[in-house]
Amino acid sequence: xxxxxxxxxxxxxxxxxxxxxxxxxxxxxxxxxxxxxxxxxxxxxxxxxxxxxxxxxxxxxxxxxxxxxxxxxxxxxxxxxxxxxxxxxxxxxxxxxxxxxxxxxxxxxxxxxxxxxxxxxxxxxxxxxxxxxxxxxxxxxxxxxxxxxxxxxxxxxxxxxxxxxxxxxxxxxxxxxxxxxxxxxxxxxxxxxxxxxxxxxxxxxxxxxxxxxxxxxxxxxxxxxxxxxxxxxxxxxxxxxxxxxxxxxxxxxxxxxxxxxxxxxxxxxxxxxxxxxxxxxxxxxxxxxxxxxxxxxxxxxxxxxxxxxxxxxxxxxxxxxxxxxxxxxxxxxxxxxxxxxxxxxxxxxxxxxxxxxxxxxxxxxxxxxxxxxxxxxxxxxxxxxxxxxxxxxxxxxxxxxxxxxxxxxxxxxxxxxxxxxxxxxxxxxxxxxxxxxxxxxxxxxxxxxxxxxxxxxxxxxxxxxxxxxxxxxxxxxxxxxxxxxxxxxxxxxxxxxxxxxxxxxxxxxxxxxxx
Numbered sequence: 234x235x236x237x238x239x240x241x242x243x244x245x246x247x248x249x250x251x252x253x254x255x256x257x258x259x260x261x262x263x264x265x266x267x268x269x270x271x272x273x274x275x276x277x278x279x280x281x282x283x284x285x286x287x288x289x290x291x292x293x294x295x296x297x298x299x300x301x302x303x304x305x306x307x308x309x310x311x312x313x314x315x316x317x318x319x320x321x322x323x324x325x326x327x328x329x330x331x332x333x334x335x336x337x338x339x340x341x342x343x344x345x346x347x348x349x350x351x352x353x354x355x356x357x358x359x360x361x362x363x364x365x366x367x368x369x370x371x372x373x374x375x376x377x378x379x380x381x382x383x384x385x386x387x388x389x390x391x392x393x394x395x396x397x398x399x400x401x402x403x404x405x406x407x408x409x410x411x412x413x414x415x416x417x418x419x420x421x422x423x424x425x426x427x428x429x430x431x432x433x434x435x436x437x438x439x440x441x442x443x444x445x446x447x448x449x450x451x452x453x454x455x456x457x458x459x460x461x462x463x464x465x466x467x468x469x470x471x472x473x474x475x476x477x478x479x480x481x482x483x484x485x486x487x488x489x490x491x492x493x494x495x496x497x498x499x500x501x502x503x504x505x506x507x508x509x510x511x512x513x514x515x516x517x518x519x520x521x522x523x524x525x526x527x528x529x530x531x532x533x534x535x536x537x538x539x540x541x542x543x544x545x546x547x548x549x550x551x552x553x554x555x556x557x558x559x560x561x562x563x564x565x566x567x568x569x570x571x572x573x574x575x576x577x578x579x580x581x582x583x584x585x586x587x588x589x590x591x592x593x594x595x596x597x598x599x600x601x602x603x604x605x606x607x608x609x610x611x612x613x614x615x616x617x618x619x620x621x622x623x624x625x626x627x628x629x630x631x632x633x634x635x636x637x638x639x640x641x642x643x644x645x646x647x648x649x650x651x652x653x654x655x656x657x658x659x660x661x662x663x664x665x666x667x668x669x670x671x672x673x674x675x676x677x678x679x680x681x682x683x684x685x686x687x688x689x690x691x692x693x694x695x696x697x698x699x700x701x702x703x704x705x706x707x708x709x710x711x712x713x714x715x716x717x718x719x720x721x722x723x724x725x726x727x728x729x730x731x732x733x734x735x736x737x738x739x740x741x742x743x744x745x746x747x748x
Contacts, residue, residue: 236304236466237683238287239477240378242266242496243539245283247291248679249299254687254704256680258299260291266328273330273587277322280382281455288456298461303469303689304448306386307682308379309497310399310473311350313357315368315375320385323368326378327357329497330532332588332595334360344421345414347402348511350530351590354400355418355431362423370427372434376400380436383471385455387446392436393469393685395476395526398518401435408440408523439470441521441685442692469686475501475528476521477681482644482671483705485520486697490640492660492668493677494649498534498626502527508636514591514629521685522696527638529629531591535648537584537599538618542566566615567652570659573616575722579607580614581729582621583737591625598740602733619656620723622649623663624730627723630664642667642712646677654713662719669710 234257238247247260262283266273292298311329316322329352337360341349349356354375361369376384377400380392392400394408402411415431418424439445448456448466456462474493478484479501482491490502501518504525508515516528542562549557581604585597601617603609643666649656650670661668684704691699 234299234301235683235686236299236301237477237679237681237686238284238304238306239474239677239679239682240280240283240306240308240382241474241678242309245287246677246679247287248683249291249295249301250680250683250687254684258291258295259679260287260289260294262286262290266330269325271333272325273328274325275328277326280378284382284456285458288462301462301466303467303686305469305682305686306379306383306471307474307477307678308377308382308471310377310396310475311352311354312377313354313361313375314378314381315358315361315372316381317371318373320374323371324361324366330587331357332532332590335595336360337363341418342511342513344417345402346511347414348513348516349402350516352530352532353516359418359421359423362427369429372429374436375434376436377471377473379471379473383445383468386448386452387468388449388452389446390436391439391445391470393445393472393476393521394438394440394523395479395519395521396471396473397436397438399473399475399516401431402517403438403519403523405519405523405525409438410435440523441470441696442688443470444468444689445470467689469682469689470521472521472682472685474678475499475518475526477678477685478646479503479520479526479681480684480696480700481677481681482646483700484644485522485524485700487524488640489644491644491646492626493647494534494622494645494656494660495647496534496536497530497532498622498647498649499528499530500626500630500643502529502633502638502640504638512632514632520696527633529591529626529633531625531629532587532589533584533597533625534622536586537582538622540599541618564652566611567619567655569612570615570619570655571612573610573612573614574608575616575662575718576725577617577620577722577729578610578613579604580609580617581733582617583730583733584618584621585737589625591629592734594737594741596741598737598744600733600737600740602736616659617726619649619659620663620726621730623660624727627663627727640666642669644668644710645670653711657711657713658716658719659723661713661715663723665715665720667712667714669712671705671708671710
């Protein structure tokens with residue numbers, strides 16, 4: 234039995250798989266980020282309470298404490314977690330959602346000749362240095378959320394190569410941080426006086442298949458305060474949600490790709506050859522076994538839509554006089570979008586709850602608008618809101634298309650695809666490519682990291698061969714082809730969306746909380 238746990242944006246999910254690699258039990262815990270002192274963050278107390286709750290839910294659903302032979306931790310990529318020599322946090326966790334590192338990201342991109350987005354860990358570190366933050370001199374180790382949890386469970390300062398590649402650029406051939414770039418960073422005028430050596434504070438990089446430590450007595454107690462979970466379990470390298478999404482959709486070979494659509498939304502495309510130049514819309518990261526990947530990442534996914542759905546639930550409860558199950562509410566609302574006009578029927582939305590680097594926004598203001606002649610129906614509203622989730626992604630995918638990167642299909646996973654046939658159809662129309670959803674898509678990254686834990690026992694094969702031959706052989710996928718009407722409708726919607734960004738800019742500049 235192999236255990237995978239992923240700390241996602243809104244849910245901490247645990248998945249237990251058996252020797253057939255299929256889920257035997259799951260557990261989950263809902264949580265939310267907070268906006269505190271100008272930073273998007275999660276309290277570390279919430280991390281541990283959430284992990285314990287998710288694991289306890291899995292044990293209850295399984296019916297007993299499982300005998301686990303391998304496990305792994307995955308979480309949201311990027312962000313900033315600096316620790317001192319005692320392993321104590323020096324700041325609150327600064328997540329991928331923050332867009333306050335523009336100066337650092339721009340300077341490092343120019344220095345390296347490599348796109349460094351604002352959410353990358355190195356951008357957070359350099360911005361803290363430029364800001365003169367007092368804690369920097371005490372940094373002994375910095376990592377991601379997955380790396381932090383893994384460190385507390387095992388004592389090991391390591392990271393899977395995909396997650397590491399979202400902290401600092403990685404040399405794929407060597408499976409280590411790019412040496413020229415680390416030297417360039419250490420030589421910066423603002424860095425040299427600190428005596429900081431980057432490779433001393435970054436986690437060690439490990440490819441998929443390597444053992445990355447064992448669960449300690451203290452780690453077992455952190456995960457299971459009851460004391461029933463035994464220490465000594467081998468752990469695979471901790472990974473980011475992008476890497477586990479690639480594994481969960483069997484998208485680790487060149488010319489394959491996947492889209493993860495939840496609180497954030499991002500596409501991962503495994504490259505056959507390097508891109509011709511640097512693009513601010515594209516990150517270059519890796520697969521969990523070290524192949525180069527172009528990543529189109531957008532901060533804003535389902536958060537604005539979730540708020541609307543919650544309000545519609547309140548309206549439904551007022552009308553029916555009883556609570557409406559969220560799963561029923563989401564399914565009904567998503568299905569209504571299929572009856573909406575392909576272009577949204579004269580409605581428009583910008584779903585920026587936070588900043589969006591792809592379009593140059595450091596802050597967001599969620600906006601819904603309609604033309605005087607627009608048709609305000611639930612179907613058109615839901616169609617518009619779902620299309621607005623994909624719009625920023627579309628801009629980045631257009632850059633890849635201009636580079637000649639072609640895909641025969643994309644694999645989708647995440648909440649956007651949970652209602653059968655809805656998210657797939659809209660995504661297929663938006664990107665003009667067939668979109669498939671596997672029967673395991675609902676298990677997502679927690680299943681992906683459980684597979685990487687199982688891969689430790691199968692590392693005599695390459696990761697693509699293991700996934701293709703042992704895991705996904707016989708798995709069914711549900712394909713949706715792009716409809717010409719949907720493709721044309723989304724093109725029309727995008728023309729309105731690009732114009733709407735001027736309205737969004739004005740809202741960010743002028744609409745602020747009253748003093």
